[in-house]
Amino acid sequence: MARNTQVAADTAAPPITSILARFVAGHASRGWTDAVEHEAHRTFYNWLGCAIGAARHEAADAAIAAVQMLAPAPQASVLGRAEKVDMASAALVNGITSHTFDFDDTHLKTIIHPAGPVASAVLALAEHRGASGRDVIDALVLGIDVACRIGNTMYPDHYDRGWHITGSTGMLGAAAGCARLLRLDEQQAAMALGIAASQPVGLREQFGTMTKPFHPGGAARAGLMSALLASQGFTASPRALEAPRGFVQVASDKRAWNEVTDELGERFEISFNTYKPFACGIVIHPSIDACVQLRDRGVTADQVERIELRVHSLVLELTGKKEPKDGLQGKFSVYHGCAVGLIHGRAGEEEFSDAVVNDPAVVALRNKVRATVDDSVDEASVQVAAVLHDGRRVEVQVEHAIGSLENPLSDAQLEAKFADLVVPVLGGTRSRDITAQWRGLAAMADVRALTALCRP
Amino acid sequence: MARNTQVAADTAAPPITSILARFVAGHASRGWTDAVEHEAHRTFYNWLGCAIGAARHEAADAAIAAVQMLAPAPQASVLGRAEKVDMASAALVNGITSHTFDFDDTHLKTIIHPAGPVASAVLALAEHRGASGRDVIDALVLGIDVACRIGNTMYPDHYDRGWHITGSTGMLGAAAGCARLLRLDEQQAAMALGIAASQPVGLREQFGTMTKPFHPGGAARAGLMSALLASQGFTASPRALEAPRGFVQVASDKRAWNEVTDELGERFEISFNTYKPFACGIVIHPSIDACVQLRDRGVTADQVERIELRVHSLVLELTGKKEPKDGLQGKFSVYHGCAVGLIHGRAGEEEFSDAVVNDPAVVALRNKVRATVDDSVDEASVQVAAVLHDGRRVEVQVEHAIGSLENPLSDAQLEAKFADLVVPVLGGTRSRDITAQWRGLAAMADVRALTALCRP
Known part of the structure; x- marks a missing residue:
């Protein structure tokens, strides 16, 4: 695995730390289209469901137990749980739980x-x-605009080097968002971004461990503290992002500075946010989608002789596990994904439980799935055919899976996903109460009306 | 400023995360020579003086004000101040103050x-x-062995890229030290190192701002939390340091794995630790040392016609400021360093105050210093001659400045440095009380007997 050649330092980088600070401090409230405003609500609501859904996961238990060793003051809610902790620790824990199921935006x-x-x-x-x-x-x-624009500036080189980009740009987004919320001025906002720039959190080597979801949590905490420090006069380099020994140049050879400045304040990166319908890696989504469509067309598991997939090679490279033994392994099996898609018509966290992965009916159908690599099929697409015992052949082609930018989840589908995640943790009433409110978040006088609903 | 070519991933790296975890969890208590044991006490005592000395600096005020926004529990002392805060915040603040004067080890x-x-x-x-x-x-x-061995593995490439290596290896040292103190077993210690590996703190671009000393503080906090998380069952990759997408390979092209394993448990990196006698960059130290020696030989400022320096070009590149206007600029002026060395016989934090930098006697002598570049003179050396009004010429050659590994500060000199730092903050009695105890730290039943002395 050879990497890129590291390029020379760029001493003439534009002052993106200052540019972003001015943007964060000065852009008008609700200074965007209705579509952006709606997408922000969808992003928030999807995130909330993911965080509440994983509130009882063992990663959450371990993180909270560690935080409790600091005897934190009860400033902010741990979503989906009874505990309140100091706001920085709440940022950490909620960031962890929101990414624990890998089901977030x-x-x-x-x-x-x-x-x-x-x-x-x-x-x-x-x-x-x-x-x-x-x-x-x-x-x-x-905040999301800042994190994603810095991401655009460095992607893919930064990611290819091994950084888990969510946590290694997220501290900047968190600092920006908190700077805005604290009404920091342009100078202080630049300091907040600067302090955060020294604190990227995340290595791809951690994938498959609790430290993967720790990355957005750690980044949230670091960004929040950076803004608090800046609000108290703590200083950083005003060129912490762009200088030759600043964050972007240290962590990436790709430095497309124009990604920060192009249409800043006009195009918002949150517009390009997507939400997963299925609780697994994005590369299996087309295959699951196709099998759900087979089910919708009346195909049942007992009719099936075999299921044929034509997929890009990457699908089998990443998710080619033929005989998954538990829920986590199930997330890396396109065969399992197809089986639950056809049998259950869905692939939420429940369908990646140990019980479902070992259910004889699921195992039997999984063994009937044959995958053929065809790199003329796009990574985001799939061709699926169900060959039935009676000789019929039912074909489905998915160009863009449900949940992609071209074929987004509807609000109703987001609400169904939210309920799937939240009902087991907080019960149906609370789940419905929150769902009744999410569209009205921007009109809420005090968000504690919402957070109070997010604890049992 | 061209950089190195980034090298290919090393898929055959030795399991250094596990090796270090076993070492940290299993090495015998006091499993080293008397010299190492004594150096550890010197390191601790020097660090303590630096942290107490900067306790009232505005960086400390700002950091504590931000931490207070979390309403922290009073678990641990802010050295040199009345406040107690939660232990993670204490690690942060004490890490900041210990590096604020750039006077630490x-x-x-x-x-x-x-x-x-x-x-x-x-x-x-x-x-x-x-x-x-x-x-x-x-x-x-x-803990210091872990941080410095990882540093040896990556230095200089990692530093050349722009990482402030103190904070980008320090989180590993802090995690290791805290894992040891918590008596984590080998598995948990590996998790602590793994969680910490995702949290390097520090960019060289921050030099000259408060975020520079934030780096060791942030690293201390991150390492401590990593150990607490591991103690509660939080998981990370057991190859987080050495894997192709693990910390060392992501952050450095130099990967001298043998630096981790060679003589592990026999040679201790703390043996190579040094302590600054002067409160400024190491490159001016030989010149100050030489001028203190001139003073010791009876040369006084009013006798001096001029002072001639022969120095390596790096000295003027980094510290060539001829007319410093304030204390901070004084730290980047070899001319100022020579003047206070001859007049005051020392160059502690006090000699880099605004008042001393603008003292007419100091300014007058500073203007009599002439520096000549001579790259045959080593970076760590200097040749100084004082030409006096009576025509005499007094020469001093410094091969290794006081405070270098070859010419270390004596314990008595460390004690004088400690008093210089601590008396203005805690007073003479407390300073003497702590100094009476530092050699006996290892025999102390409860370190709170010491920390109680470190608050006013």
């Missing part, structure tokens, strides 16, 4: 999961301060 | 300042738990 241009670091920091700070929903949405849009 | 092979991240984390945890001095010294020696 994805900015596909960079594969950043932006809400994890940004929303986790912003909501914890907002809850402690009793901020308005308007301020939260403003901070979320601006 | 230096592992010259890597220019890591190792006590900042390691001692700050270890003492905060130890104070909260009422640990013994023996446990603190063990944790300090092992």
